[in-house]
Amino acid sequence: MHGTAENVEKILGNIQLPACPAIMQDIMAEARKDEPDFNLISRMVGNDPGLSAAVLKLANSPAFRRNSSISSIPQAVSVLGLKKIMLAVNALYLRNSVSATDPDVRAFLEKFWDKSNCTAEAASMLAKALPGISSEDAYTVGLFHDSGVPLLMQRFPDHPFDDALHEGDWESIHRKEEAMLSTNHAVVGNMLARNWGLPADICQTILHHHDLSIFTDLSHQASNMVRSFIAVLLLAEHMASVYMGFEEEGTMGQLPAHAHALNHIGMEPDEFHETALDILGEMRQYRN
Template identity: 35%
Template sequence: MTPPSNPSVANDQSVDALIKTIRIPPRPSMLIDVQTELACKEPDPRRLAATIANDVALAASLLKLTNSPFFGLRLKASSVEHAVHLLGMRQCGLLMTGIIARQSVQVSKVSLVKFWDFSSKRAQAMAHLATHMRVCSTDMAHTFGLFCDIGIPLLLEKFAGYQKTLDLAHQEFENNFTLIEEQRHSTSHTSIGALMARTWGLPEEVSTAILLHHDYDILSDGATSETVRSLIALALVAEYSIHKYHGEETLAEWDKGGQSACDFLGLGNDELEDRFEELHDVFNHAH
């Protein structure tokens, strides 16, 4: 075997140097506290509520979400402790992770409203699909749906021309999405997103799925974890359903991986259409 040539080694070093210049938000102490409580042998709802209530802004956001039409609760939560009681600890943990991510990932000069709206819809859709199809845990599906594209705002902040890269990649029906990013910036939102997921202590399957989610050949690779492949397939179905919900029938990523996702999940055309209808109901009730 021939040893690697020096230029490739130099190139690897320059990519490493580049990644070090991209600001990945550190895991906030509030998230560490929430994750620590949920990881206890006997997590305590009162302790979790007290932790969340320490941050007035986060507590207010949690109450607003709990009382939103999406959950359709008969009772309105009157306090953080009441919200934890109504939703359950795990659901509160998921909501807090999302709220904290929104707060931590900001881009100067660019509004992330559409980005977070899409991410929230994808998380809702994936949680719904996971509950009904039982291919992976609902919690993991929701977390992946929320963090799947978290590298995008980090790269928007780093590179002035990254929005142009995104536009080109979204219109690419042949080549891998990340190939366009690599060619233009020597990195991709999947690499940066996986790095952030690890930094934030998310499950290993989530960070692996973030890294691989544009590589649809992985769906037929038996050596890759079933959970990782399930997350990638569910995300594609969820994203296509969001596009259809907004009246957009074509999606380059669906053209590239839709059939593989359906094959992996065992979804025929009729069942797929039924799933889309269910998800559109979910989206309607979330407003």
């Protein structure tokens, strides 16, 4: 696998990895203080109309909403907390990190980011039903797992990336990319995640997220948390596919790869199917 930073940068040519957003660095710098100034953070968010909308959308999303709707930035910052505010920053700037002029490519990217957001929401909601898995981290994994795809699309516009929307054979996706592009979207996504300062376990999850041997090879170097994130991601991505009409509802928890994920998180297929229907119901109710 062509996984070193030097090889990937050579393959990507003059495509630059999107820089970590300045506002993310500013918020992180404030968050690291002994007494963060939440009013200052609210002003930072409020000065950016796109980010304000993203924060309010996240605060009222099925993944993180409270009993009453949130309508102001200070209220959202207070209720969400800094870690969730960073999720909104990530979601907005990740979506805007790659632009396209071709109408077909723009339409694909819209669907692609919609699926990433749906996957992030489903992963976060599934994580809440499981012990020891952060719902915020699960959301980040869902958001970033395929983030290498738009970057590779810029460099290889003629390569079909439809598998990013339609699951197909989870493991064969990387083999195809390696054969044709000499790298794959997990390697590129891992580089982007590290560039944005995401935690090591999340970066490792992105790197290995199409490698099912992580569940069967006892010598695999990945941590148990990375396995848990990949298990949640595998199931959440399928829920997102069902939500967007790419897959049938009856297949939830029934595909061969799902058996590895369910075994790892200790959930029976029938139990997962019920949980998934509840999650999809909440997502549909929110968007209708």
